[in-house]
Amino acid sequence: MNLFDYTRPASVEAAIAAWVPGAAWLGGGTNLVDLMKTGAMQPGKLIDVTRLPGLDRIETLPDGSTRIGAMVRNADLAHDAGFARAFPMVAEALLSGASGQLRNAATVGGNLMQRTRCAYFADPHSACNRRTPGAGCDARGGDTGGMAVLGWSPACIATNPSDFCVALAALEATVEVQGTGGKREIAFADFHRLPGDTPEIETALQPGELILALRLPAEAAQFAANSRYLKLRERTSYAFALVSAAAALRLDGGRIVAARLALGAVAAKPWRVASAEALLVGQAPEPALFARAAAEAVAGAAPSGENAHKIELARRIAVRALTAAAQGTPDRMPALPASVFGEPAHV
């Protein structure tokens, strides 16, 4: 690999001051280091933020919201009993991703920043607008079975691979960031960007901005009793989603009073459709309703290659996730989180 500088600043302020163009924040490194090995990414400087003080806590704030430090490890968050009780869908999404080893290393902030698993992005010998603006897109017309069916553009058909982010999008998380210009907050819906003509701009972060924390609002916990994340994949575990869905309902007197639905692996960001959620509100939870909402959620979808099946599968997984949410969150985390096989946990 290329030569690069490595620094491990002692404070957030020092980290932000250390940033220069071409630098990269190093969290768990589970994605960045792989890309450095292939040569797809060649940062001139790595700023290791894993030991910055104060970023590894899970806290409840006075307004009832939950704040998750950016350097909390995926596994630690998913296995935090209080967190998993309040946000079982988020925990399930986390546990359905990667492997135990990777979840121990990966950070929640890094999860938001992970790159697409589009093979043409990871391969420095393929043209990729996301990696090299204006280079072209070799994915189009190539091996497209896993590519986007929503929100893609002629410039880029890649998907966001995160499970965690699908659940966060559904629950309207907020991202706290800090840069040389100070701190600010970004609504989750605005955090990841669709490719348009500028697929290289993947997030709303300004150059040099660092994620400090995520926040889940107090009302997000009100979905705890009826929320599921479900994920289709090519093997039972340790695989990225073919399609996935996060569904959360609040039920009162046999009616849905609030609904959230986000789809994963279908676009460059978690796919949330307000009109699909609106269809659900005020209605009794029943199969026909879920079918209508799911169809609304994938409205406008179009294959970007040999992947029309993803549209139908996304619709179907949305129906299933809504159905499962209506049936109620399992008392225990399933042994196969997010799997349709949903086995009961080992005692």
Next chain:
Amino acid sequence: MSDTLPYATRFGSNSGQSTSRRDGVAKVTGAATFAADNHPQGLLYAVYVPATIARGRVTHLDVAAAKAHPGVVEVMTPQNRPALAGDPDSKPFMFAFRFEALQDDTVRYANQPIALVLGETIEAATEGARLLNPQYQVMPPRVGLDAEAPYKVVVGNFGRPGETVHGDVAAGHAAAVQSVDVTYETPAQYHNAMETHAVVASWDGDQLTLDMPHQAIVMSRGVFGYYFGIPAENVLLRSPYLGGGFGSKSIANGPQVLAILAARMTGRPVKLMLRRDQMFGPVGHRGATRQRLRIGIDEAGHMTVLEHEALAATSTFDDFVENAANASQGLYAAGALRSAHEGVRIDIGTPGPMRAPGEASGSAALECAMDEMAERAGLDPLEFRLRNYAETEPGTGKPYSSKALRACYAQGAERFGWAGRPLKPRQMRDEQGMLVGWGMGTALFPAPMFAAQARATLRPDGSGLVETAAADMGQGAWTALAQIAADGLGLPLDKVEFRSGSSDLPDGGIAGGSGHTATAGTALHAAGVDAVRQLTAMAVSDPASPLFGAGNASIVARDGRLFVAEDASRSDSYADILARAGGQALVGTGSGGRAPEAAGRHAMYSHGAVFAEVKVDPDLFQIRVTRLVGAFAAGRIINPKLANSQLYGGMIWGISFALHEEARFDPRTGRIMNADFAGYHIPVNADVKGLEVITVHEDDPFVNALGIKGVGEIGITGTVGAIGNAIWHATGTRIRRFPIRIEDLLAHA
């Protein structure tokens, strides 16, 4: 590096015991020294530069930029590559494949080596390789089975005929009252042993030392001797452990030859270890196939004809056509049998032997086609196979050396609970509403023997030393072969030192073809028997021995003593016999192999029956194999624990074949776009839910003196078809392409 390991102590006969693998603790604690763990003084790191096009020419390499990078020592390209004594485009011996070692600037497939960069560190060499920034003249690659016109295979792999016909095929078709004519496809698969190919090469004058995982340790001396123009005995290859082989580590390849050449060029030891993505190209794979099966049956459900044609991909410059159609020889009692092969030359690295080469892909298609025939006939799939049970080898009429397949069917079906399986699909659901399906397949694999030698030494203290250059790929050769050797010497396992895995030992043969235990084991046992025979002669002619005058025919050896068989009170210890004879060690030798006339008299196979249960989500089509029961008859089982593990492993590879493994080529570039373990899926633990193995007792007096067949590869056969058939039974959808995917089932919903 240690080439011996301690034993656990036990008493009694050694073979047949579930001794834990001796290398297990060394491996899980990191004490085992794999090839790339060697760091001789002055080591250079080599990185090979893989072509990023599949067909064309390299027009430029920025050698100056690479050399200017700190730590880069040398760059080898076709311009400065030293001469090889042996031509890599020649095929001078069996198992020789043509390979690319910078002969010229031609690119024949993606990931072919086009340069080698040597650095003081792996990082420097890696960056140097990147800085070469190759430029190409690109030609349109030929991708897929339809890219070129096929050619007829006259002589197939391992010298087998490309086409085999028994009986009157046309008459068989004419006599059929029902038939199927179906075509199945299997994808390109890559071996991907956990340990990627590695070599540490050191030259001392014209003496070459190689630390390299290898499946044919002594044979490899002649191979490398040929390419480097030195006598075979000048090559020392050490391969105490392999992190998997799967057939890929039996054949010389370009990157490793270049690394050895680089060591000679620089006068320093050189290490090369392939990256995972580099495993997809120059080190062999299982070629894609398209197989057409035509089966006809008469009114009674007896097969009148079984015709199996296979088209398979090979490279543009060498021949290895997956001999899938041969899977239909030797199994079912069809009135007429035809197996025929065609190849298609496309821009890929040459395929090679991989996990039951031919048998695995052939069995996958055959067993599904059999299921389709059974369905059409309205017969239970097991009943249909029993109606076509071959009492003698179909076509040849040769008797089987042993064949407990009927017992495999019966015991497997019983354990699985096959009885009561509905004939029609989509009849079963679980409590969650998942579709449940049951399928089965017959497993078959030849029981070959190769050639091996061994040496057994009785030391003055009565302990033993046995030596043969066997290869332990993880299957347990360190353990099972030592058990056989100890029995040959009449010693408990802990009194026998076993030396193995190094080319300066007697030739242990090749760890492949599921024949290693039979071949090397026979040699080791014979060597031990030879030593005991000599010892016996000494004892019975020694007046000081209690055995004096007993006659050597009446003597038995056990636990380090010779006994008169009829009178256990008369015995003498090995140490005492040797001490009285002057205290010299005594050396026996033995060989393993099969006489051609023995091979000609009997058909020799391992057999088995695999039963699969799958569950499929009725709407989302996520597939899960929830139970696999395999019953296998494979002659004498030396170590039940290790044999079961091998059979488990084979069945897991069957899951992998049925549901996961596939190299996906970009049709425009001919490059593999999923060349890593995130994209090239193999099963994870969660994919392997219920796995059971039954070994059916089988005495085989013909296969070899020890009655050993093999268990290395048979597990993958039968399993793939069983899973495909179970998916049909669950869903009613017949998918004729592997791996079977969610979207395939959705497309038929």
